[in-house]
Every structure is written in structure tokens, then in C-alpha cells.
Amino acid sequence: MTNPLLSDQESELTALLDAYQEQFPAAESPITYMMGFGPEQLCTILREANGREIVFSYPELDQGVLDGCVYHYKEAPDEAGRGNPITLQELLYARGLPRTAKTKLVRHRDTSGKLDIHDLYRNHRPAFLDYQRQQGNRVFDKCDFLVACLGEPGSQSRFVGVFQVQGIERETEEHYYYNLVEVPGFADLKERVIFDWGRAAISWHQWLRPEVGKTVLEIQPKPFSQPFTDYLDFTLSFAELTQLVTNQSPRDEWYRMLSATAGVYLILDQSSGKQYIGSASGTEGIWGRWKDYVATRGHGGNVELVKLLATDAQHGRHFQFTVLMTLPKTMTRPEVIKREYLFMKKLGSRAHGLNQKASHEQ
Incomplete structure (x- = not known):
């Protein structure tokens, strides 16, 4: 018996592919990369192209490590001959983050050398969430949402999730503990989107403003940083x-x-x-x-x-x-x-x- 949901998805994918190929007849067909993304994500990529050509690549192929497929949208040049960069805002708003909400960007980075934030996030997630919600000042009082990021070299930042701020859960003499609830719908972007934090790199939090776009530098493959080398070489x-x-x-x-x-x-x-x-x-x-x-x-x-x-x-x-x-x-x-x-x-x-x-x- 045919699954109607699968049939609908196949029909949508066929229609999107036909429209894309009609617009970009010389471009490589996105169906070539079906194994890398699957039909559902490929539909999403095509829907969000919005008239832009999609460029797919395997960034590590020349090194002999097939580390996954990545993509970006090729922007048409503007009047000054420059491309319009993808912004973090357009990715988040397209997935349901309210444009009018009071939203803060937070960039977790330990400069003391005592704490590995990336390890805390990847291997000790409850401790990371506790670290995030525990603050010495009432920095999240006026926020509706937090966009959480990990600090990368320079002013680069890695997106790791959106959290709704539901007030202060408890407080002590030294800390305020916020009730932060992760918002679903952003899983395909988590850990993959690298963007430019901007000149305010010295500050670990700033407002996310629709009119001040945060330039996306890279959308990486689905995250798993450790390459396979040999059966006996890893833990x-x-x-x-x-x-x-x-x-x-x-x-x-x-x-x-x-x-x-x-x-x-x-x-x-x-x-x-x-x-x-x-x-x-x-x-x-x-x-x-x-x-x-x-x-x-x-x-x-x-x-x-x-x-x-x-x-x-x-x-x-x-x-x-x-x-x-x-x-x-x-x-x-x-x-x-x-x-x-x-x-x-x-x-x-x-x-x-x-x-x-x-x-x-x-």
C-alpha cells in the first residue's frame, strides 16, 4: 500500500526540481545529492532557494575523506556588483523565530583556559545547559528568546540552538537561574551554521536585530568532527x-x-x-x-x-x-x-x- 505522505513528498520534490532546472538549465541537478541530504531536506533546500542557484560540494573529497556534502546559495550580483550574503536572521526567521521578538545572541567562550565550552556542549550537555542558564546579572530579563552560539576563532560563531526565556526559576546571593526551554525546528542548522559575530566580539551577548544582518560564513555538513581512520584507532x-x-x-x-x-x-x-x-x-x-x-x-x-x-x-x-x-x-x-x-x-x-x-x- 502506498504511503500518501511519501507520495506527496515525491510529488513536491519533482515539481521543485522541474522548476529549478527550468530556471537554471546549465546547473547540476540537485537530485545528484539526494544521498547526502534525503528527499525532505532537499525539498527544504529547494524551497528556500528563492530564485537563487544552489552550489553543492564535498569539501574534504580532495583529502580522501568524504566528510559530507555542503551547499550554499549563489547570490545574483547587486547594482554594485557585489553578492548579497546569507544572514543568520533569514535562516532563523524562515524556521519560525518571530521577527518582532526581543532576541539576544549569546556567544559562549571561556577565555580563562579552565573550561572547554565545546567539550561541555558536545559531551556534557546537561552541564552546558546549566552553565548557560546560570548568570551573575539579570542579562536575560528583557529577552523573549536566546540564540545560543559557541565562540570560534576570531569573530566567528557556531549556532547551537534557540531557547525561549521563561523567567527566573530561582536565585541565590551570587546567581540567577533562568528557565530556558529549547525551541524545536532548528535541528538542521545546529552546529552547522558558522556566522560572523561582528565587531562586538569582545561582548558575549548582543541583541539580534533584523536590520543588522549577521553574515553566514559557512553551512557545514552534519556535525561529526572525528574522521574514521582505522577500527582500532578510536574511542x-x-x-x-x-x-x-x-x-x-x-x-x-x-x-x-x-x-x-x-x-x-x-x-x-x-x-x-x-x-x-x-x-x-x-x-x-x-x-x-x-x-x-x-x-x-x-x-x-x-x-x-x-x-x-x-x-x-x-x-x-x-x-x-x-x-x-x-x-x-x-x-x-x-x-x-x-x-x-x-x-x-x-x-x-x-x-x-x-x-x-x-x-x-x-
Whole structure:
């Protein structure tokens, strides 16, 4: 039975592509990049072109690393012969940020060297949100919304979300704690949009004004900064694994390599030092098994890990994933488990770790 939603989307995509090709007959067809974006996002890109030609590229291809597809709109030259730059405002307003709302831009950047804001955002998100809402002065009192950014080199800034300001939740002698609620609808822009903060780079907050456009410098691929080099060369925090699984397409290197092999893997609980040894087989190999951990907030159905998450639902934030051994996907499940048990014995993950003990070890 045909899904009517899919049919409507296909019809819209066909109409948008026809109109685009009629306007730019010499341009490369956007359908070439379907694998990079998918039909829904490609529709969005075409809708927002607004009469502009779209330029697609693979920025890292010349380095041998297919790091994802990026795009920008080619502006028609104005009367002075200059292009009209894309602004942060037009991206945000097009996705529902009220133009008339009182909105502040905030640029998180620690200059003391004591705090890695990027690590806090990517790997310790609850702590980042707490850092953002905790202020020494009432700087957000007159705001309806915050546009949150991470400071990049120079005056560059990386967009990471829009938050509605719902007043002060509590206050102490030293701090005000604002109730900030993230606004949905901006996920496709988060971490990807790099814009120029402007001359006020010394200030960490400023008003977002419709008439003072913040120039977009780059729209990057879906974020995952770590390139795949070799099966035994990496470790992934649970936050990184979640980001990887939720953002990668079948075209991407991480998906391709991790789904191409079976293997034995290790999960380290960094809060206790205890280890869990697991194995992966089947059609999607290690990728398929690690997807289960993301879908279950970190436990993957493993008995001892389930117990940890029952005590603390966010305990998965302490987990670190790595591959110990790759195995052919043609190997039978009993053969794979045999290697898994060998590593359990070598590393003592049953007696002293997170693998469930055998009956004679209880």
C-alpha cells in the first residue's frame, strides 16, 4: 500500500526540481545529492532557494575523506556588483523565530583556559545547559528568546540552538537561574551554521536585530568532527556515538566501515573503571549493535548496564566505546561469541567488570 505522505513528498520534490532546472538549465541537478541530504531536506533546500542557484560540494573529497556534502546559495550580483550574503536572521526567521521578538545572541567562550565550552556542549550537555542558564546579572530579563552560539576563532560563531526565556526559576546571593526551554525546528542548522559575530566580539551577548544582518560564513555538513581512520584507532563517548548514529547516512564513512564488519567491542564505564565486553554480528555488524545502545539510552539490553541505568537514567554519559577485534561477517554467531568470551577472560570483565557472571561464579 502506498504511503500518501511519501507520495506527496515525491510529488513536491519533482515539481521543485522541474522548476529549478527550468530556471537554471546549465546547473547540476540537485537530485545528484539526494544521498547526502534525503528527499525532505532537499525539498527544504529547494524551497528556500528563492530564485537563487544552489552550489553543492564535498569539501574534504580532495583529502580522501568524504566528510559530507555542503551547499550554499549563489547570490545574483547587486547594482554594485557585489553578492548579497546569507544572514543568520533569514535562516532563523524562515524556521519560525518571530521577527518582532526581543532576541539576544549569546556567544559562549571561556577565555580563562579552565573550561572547554565545546567539550561541555558536545559531551556534557546537561552541564552546558546549566552553565548557560546560570548568570551573575539579570542579562536575560528583557529577552523573549536566546540564540545560543559557541565562540570560534576570531569573530566567528557556531549556532547551537534557540531557547525561549521563561523567567527566573530561582536565585541565590551570587546567581540567577533562568528557565530556558529549547525551541524545536532548528535541528538542521545546529552546529552547522558558522556566522560572523561582528565587531562586538569582545561582548558575549548582543541583541539580534533584523536590520543588522549577521553574515553566514559557512553551512557545514552534519556535525561529526572525528574522521574514521582505522577500527582500532578510536574511542567514542556515548554522546559522540549518539551524534554519529543519529546524523550519519548510508553514504558516510563511519556507517560504511562499522557496518562492514563483525567484531568484539569494549564499553568502559569511566565513572568506575569497570568494563563490559560485547560482540556484534549480523547484516549491519558493529554499527547495527551500537545503534541498539543509542536507542536504549546506553544499556543495549545488557543486564548489568540495565541495572546502572535503572539507578541513574543518564549513566550512559559515562560510557566510552571502542573496538577490540574485527571479525568477518561470514563468521557464525557461536564463533563470534567464542572470541567475546576470550576477551572477557583476558580482561576479567565477568569477575571484576560489567559482564554478567556465569552461574558457577555467582
